[in-house]
Amino acid sequence: MEKSEHLDLYQQMVVIRILEGRSAELYQQGKIGGFLHLYIGQEAVSTGLISARKPQDRVITAYRDHGVAINCGISAKEVMAELLGKATGVSGGKGGSMHLADVNNNFWGGHAIVGSHLPIAAGLALGDVYQKQDGVTICMFGDGATNIGYFHEALNLSKVWKLPVLWVCENNQYGMGTTVERASAVSEIRQKADGYAMKNDNVDGMDIMKVREKALEMIEEIRSGSGPQFLEINTYRFRGHSMGDPERYRQQEEIRKWQENDPIGIYRRYLVEEKIASEEELNGEDKKANEIVEDAVHFAESSPEPAAEELFKNIYVEEGR
Numbered sequence: 001m002e003k004s005e006h007l008d009l010y011q012q013m014v015v016i017r018i019l020e021g022r023s024a025e026l027y028q029q030g031k032i033g034g035f036l037h038l039y040i041g042q043e044a045v046s047t048g049l050i051s052a053r054k055p056q057d058r059v060i061t062a063y064r065d066h067g068v069a070i071n072c073g074i075s076a077k078e079v080m081a082e083l084l085g086k087a088t089g090v091s092g093g094k095g096g097s098m099h100l101a102d103v104n105n106n107f108w109g110g111h112a113i114v115g116s117h118l119p120i121a122a123g124l125a126l127g128d129v130y131q132k133q134d135g136v137t138i139c140m141f142g143d144g145a146t147n148i149g150y151f152h153e154a155l156n157l158s159k160v161w162k163l164p165v166l167w168v169c170e171n172n173q174y175g176m177g178t179t180v181e182r183a184s185a186v187s188e189i190r191q192k193a194d195g196y197a198m199k200n201d202n203v204d205g206m207d208i209m210k211v212r213e214k215a216l217e218m219i220e221e222i223r224s225g226s227g228p229q230f231l232e233i234n235t236y237r238f239r240g241h242s243m244g245d246p247e248r249y250r251q252q253e254e255i256r257k258w259q260e261n262d263p264i265g266i267y268r269r270y271l272v273e274e275k276i277a278s279e280e281e282l283n284g285e286d287k288k289a290n291e292i293v294e295d296a297v298h299f300a301e302s303s304p305e306p307a308a309e310e311l312f313k314n315i316y317v318e319e320g321r
């Protein structure tokens with residue numbers, strides 16, 4: 001990898017971290033409505049994974065989607081404006097936190113119903129097969145989603161039809177306040193893929209380079225016709241499930257232990273130890289990331305609300321009928 005690519009990935013991770021910290025503040029000030037699920041702690045997962053895709057590869061995820069959107073190439077401005085429900089947001093201010101999407105960047109959303117986007121991912125991949133495209137669909141979901149019927153239907157059909165999908169489970173150890181052990185028959189989630197005779201693996205989600213390497217390998221195998229594969233990525237969310245979570249279900253000690261493996265700290269150390277970048281250069285990247293986020297907040301706050309007519313656009317019924 002070129003140095004500039006490393007710095008770009010590092011900056012994406014820091015932008016996500018700072019943007020989410022700022023959005024938590026704006027939420028507390030009442031400027032963001034609805035739910036807000038932060039990705040802090042999981043940045044190496046989507047940054048590593050999406051760095052391995054080609055432009056024709058589609059990405060689809062659940063509601064913890066701000067980081068994924070940034071990694072797919074959506075600007076911090078458009079993400080922040082969407083969080084504030086502004087017309088300049090990536091979904092025109094009508095989607096909000098859980099419904100960021102931009103097909104121009106091959107990012108197919110942001111989905112709020114747990115597991116609901118897995119059959120959609122299978123459908124996207126089937127569409128590519130029909131049209132003889134060589135894209136791979138990367139479908140990300142949580143550990144909790146693997147206990148839902150949609151998950152099993154989608155994995156099964158994807159294997160029967162040899163669809164080009166990389167199923168990615170972000171195992172952050174909890175579905176809301178419930179540990180994996182209390183909700184899933186198997187605690188190593190990749191074992192569920194064995195039930196569909198699907199090649200599977202796992203990787204440390206706190207280390208971006210490991211995620212990227214594994215993703216590159218699996219995506220290329222899928223592109224070459226291996227059929228669907230399954231990757232479990234072990235990670236941890238440093239914040240609550242969503243804003244307002246009192247977090248009575250886990251100990252501070254556990255959070256601290258995971259924070260010692262902060263994915264940004266791990267990448268930083270790697271870049272310095274491998275002499276790819278100096279501390280000063282990385283501090284410069286942090287400063288730039290901070291400016292990008294502050295510009296985004298200013299842009300979002302000074303943007304207009306969507307017009308009332310917008311209520312009648314982008315719905316399934318033709319206008320005027």
Ligand SMILES: Cc1ncc(C[n+]2csc(CCOP(=O)(O)OP(=O)(O)O)c2C)c(N)n1
Pocket residue numbers: 064112113114115141142143144145146172174175176241
């Ligand atoms: C079908 C459905 N059931 C319940 C919910 C409420 N709910 C929202 S998030 C969530 C937990 C999902 O956990 P996981 O898939 O591990 O994702 P994470 O939040 O950890 O990223 C639940 C139960 C929902 N949105 N949809």
Ligand SMILES: [Mg+2]
Pocket residue numbers: 142143144170171172173174175176
């Ligand atoms: Mg989870």
